[in-house]
Amino acid sequence: MTAAPDRSAPQTGAPPRIEAGPAALAAHRALNQGTDAPYPAVGVKELFEAQAARRSHATALVHKDGSLSYGTLDALANDLAAKMRTVGVRPGDSVTVLISRSAELIIALLATIKCGATYLPADAAWPDERLRTLLDRTGSTHVLSRAADLDDVAARLPGRRVLPVERDKLTERGEAPPHRGSPDDIAYINFTSGSTGVPKGVPIRHRGIVRLVHQPRYARLDEESVLLQLAPVSFDAATFEIWGALLHGGTLVLYPSAFVRLAQLRRTLAEHRVTVLFLTTALFNTVIDEAPDTLAGVGTILTGGEAHSLTHMTTALRAYGPDRVVSVYGPTECTTFSTYHPVRTLHSDESSLPIGRPIQNTRAYVVQDSRLCPPGETGEVLLAGPGLSPGYLGLPDATAHHFVEREIDGVRERLYRTGDRAFLSERGDLVFQGRLDDQVKINGFRIELGEVAYHLDAHPAVRRSFVTTRPNRQGGQELAAFVVPDAADRDPGTIRAHLSRRLPAHMVPAVLHVRADLPLTTTGKVDRRALLASLDAPSAPVGVTS
Template identity: 80%
Template sequence: MTTLHRPTAAALAAHRALNEGATTSYPERSVKELFEAQAARRPAATALVHPGGRLSYRALDGLANDLAAKMEDAGVRPGDTVMVLIARSAELIIALLAAAKCGAAYLPADASWPDDRLSTLLARTGATRVLTRAADTAAVGARLPGHTVVPVELDLLTPWRESPSYRGFADDIAYINFTSGSTGTPKGVPVRNRGIVRLVHDARYARLDEDTVLLQLAPASFDAATFEIWGALLAGGTCVLYPDSFIRLGRLRRVLTEHRVSVLFLTTALFNTIVDEAPDTLDTVTTILTGGEAHSLTHMATALRVYGPDRIVSVYGPTECTTFATYHPVRTLHPDESSLPIGRPIQNTRAYVVHEGRLCEPGETGEVLLAGPGLSPGYLGLPQTNARQFVEADIDGVRERLYRTGDRARLSERGHLVFQGRLDDQVKINGFRIELGEIAYHLDAHPAVRQSFVTTRPNAQGGQELIAFAVPDAADRDPEEIRAHLRGILPAYMVPPVIRLCAELPLTGTGKVDRRALLATQDPLSLPAGASS
């Protein structure tokens, strides 16, 4: 247990105010139970809108029951993990529900990821069964030999009335997401059913009820999908699947308008692009949630002028705390704030700012620590990392289990958190959390690379993009060859669009790589995305 020094009266009062009202009651039930309760209460209501049509709660429940029975026939048991290798579709939602009905944890993955990465995730979780579209069964079986592939196809499923007998419990693991790891190995983050329920029940940051129409836009492997899917289905609302693989703003506007979407989440980069290029895309949306990277005040000021003060909500949260931890309704931009606040804790989440073993006073910068039922039980198979990142401490007379986010923030005089950067080299690009050290690890493993340095630079959309610098073993090396090496190991979002070869890495007076000097040699807007120099 971590010991915190006795806080000052000002620090204690500030944190009490920050967390006031954050603890509320929520159902001590599983995702399975809550969804089935909605299906029983509103069987004819539209649960899912997908490219092929609509599914009512009764139909979606029955189809998931049928797939759950097939999964049980394939040997899936409560406590197992199943990989879900299905793109955004009705089959994806059915598969996630079927896993919940079996009492299994789902492991969302992307078919575009390299085979080695998929095999690593399966091995780390002990998963032996993979759910995929029927048309992809043979290909997936060839890519992942030794695993049982269960086909999922809407036309091959028949609604069953009976659900599997296992009812599920709040502490069951619902899913496992993998985040980037600085040692070159991704870290598995299991999330309990109660974490999901706490995220969407009586939400402070958006209206989630039977009238909610929520757009599902994020990849299933990105934890924003947790909010998009279960925020609709556990509240009796409607989940609308964006029908294309790639986002086109004209298409997005038509989907939002046609289906009367009331709530959606956008990564910071996509939000900025919409504000720049087609702000009328979001004209019909009631609540626009956005986050994943630090916000551009210029874009936010424009958005406030266009959308008004009661429609934009900035959200923040690590995967380890089940998607969202804090929220900030954007009503005005204060001239004395150099960055947009990340706000106050959402329901059933508590936040603390700690520096050198004590709670910070207003205006003082420290590390953000989070508490509440949204916390993961800990990384898979990493006891030393867990001991460092998940700690216990006595705060204001209450013993709290805390997650050390590595994010720095200060408590403003207005009583909310303001992000102040990272304690390490972790970054977020388009909402995906990336350890720069993981990319550097695999760069350094290439036989043509003697030294490397990975960092970020501003892009034209007001966000950040990756850039890598490498010292090759010979002057005639091709940077595209090195990028190809990374593409064979890492997901596409972790492969720098630019790798610059240089004779040496300049150092500062303290012997560290001089990031500023390296970036000065590269015009941040000179190369298109996907290019190498």
């Protein structure tokens, strides 16, 4: 066992110091107190194989066609790993996994890990050019695909070796590959969008995964746990779902459809007695609005990805009681979750829900101008701990900007600069205040989109909202707001009047569009592109005011 050894890097020379006054230092010591905790100093392969040996007959995986025990899942992954090694997959290679949610997907991820290779989770819906770019960036020459998709994938990705994965064609092999790697080996690579239009590859170490799921503060994970796998595998929430179950001897239930339908979600959660569930903020809000009883039987409901609505949290607290809903926050670069906030009560003096305190083996700091911020002062959130990525693939400048070394309270820390703004509340919680780059300029005025959204959400008739910008006819930008009201015939003019009473004229959106819903991307976030496209439709949409 090891206790978060990633506090300092083996480099010479003292790093720049982050200064701190007494109040700031005391507040940050309290924020990070007790976060260091022992966790296994091994990789995902060893932890999963230990569970397979210990709980061979227990159910590991439930899929739409049946279930697999730990022993069977392990043996099928061993067989696929042996086949992969035969065709040249070696430790350290990057293997693209182009398989939708299925038993074959989980077998493929395990087999890749067993080979000592790194898995690149990809989505078949991505354009060919994007797929080829990501494979080139990672040096991935081997692709795992469903057998039925083999020819199509081979045609889309010429020059790559495409291996079919078909559960019924695999045999149960008792012998695992002999590879035993290091906790600092790369387990997988996620890609996030880049500000320059070039996706940024984020490699994640085995250590980061283990730190995420071992004895977590934010949820109970053990052999009795049942987790629903709902997120696309290319979305980092899947890291928590998959390994949170399989590294504890728990049960992983695969959601049976590509798209979420609330009636089917309710049946799946109830039938399999799911104990822990993660939902994106947008999907959580939809459930709360339309069918809150869907989540009635779930022990812990994790939700995050965007700022939370206090209106929805009030409803959730009333429906489920305290400590059932946990807000989680964290960038991909820090292995999925970094902070958590169990919703126990909503304080009247809070204008937004806190993102809380660091999870185990994670440290958080609020920094402004190279000094720690005292409670109440807004600064940038910096994160530290063994969950941090080693940096962006092939992007040394971006890595040097976002991953920095500093001395804090006499300790050398490797830190990730999140670009998120927050302050420490008097209660000791981090409170999110938007992005450093969430500031826009309209006619020379600086505007924070979050402030406009906050006042929209405060209107009693508004169930959900989304605020963004779009080009105007003058060649500049204008604010555009999209609102889901409590009734179909709600007059958008009353909502605009509400904003006009609370905001200066330059902060009132030029376009306010009333909609039946907010479209979501495959990762469960609001689809900004689709919303803006709806404004450009040939016929003017109902509910638009200008």
